[in-house]
Amino acid sequence: MKIWVLRHGQAAAQAATDAERPLTAAGQQEVRLMASLLQGQPLDAILASPYLRAQQTAALVCTELGYERGVATAPWLTPDDDPCEVLRYLAERQERNLLLVSHQPLVSQLLSMLCEGHRGAHVPMPTAALACVDTDFVAAGLGSLVLHRTPADLSA
Structure with missing residues (x-):
C-alpha cells in the first residue's frame, strides 16, 4: 500500500475559526x-480533513489530476488528532494507493509512526509538502518513506 500524505497549502492567518x-x-x-508529483499515480481514494484549507487543497489536487471520484471527508485527519487512531482507520482500508490531506502536527507524527514506530521523529512538512510511505501492512514502524518533497524542492 502506498500512503501519500499532503499537508494543505498556505492558509490565511485569520478567520472566524481555525477550521475556516x-x-x-x-x-x-x-x-x-x-x-504534479501525483500525475500518473493510480490513486484509489483521496481523504481530507474537514477543515476548509484541507478541503480546498484536495479539490485543487482533483482538478489538477483530472481525478473524478471526489474527496471523502475524514473527521480523524484534523491537526490535533492522534496518529495512532489514524493508523487504526488506515488499517481497515482496502485501497492500495491512498492520498491523505491534513495538517501539522498530525502529518509529521503520522509519518513518524508509520516509518519509525513512534511519533517523535521529525519529518519536516511545510505547507503543501508531500510524502509517500510504502508499506505491506499498516502498523507502526512497518513503512518506508519513499518520497518526501516540498514546494521549495520543486521551485529551486
Missing part, C-alpha cells in the same frame, strides 16, 4: 505545483 481558514493565492499555487 482558506488557502491563500500562494497556497493554491503551492498545491498545484505539488500535484
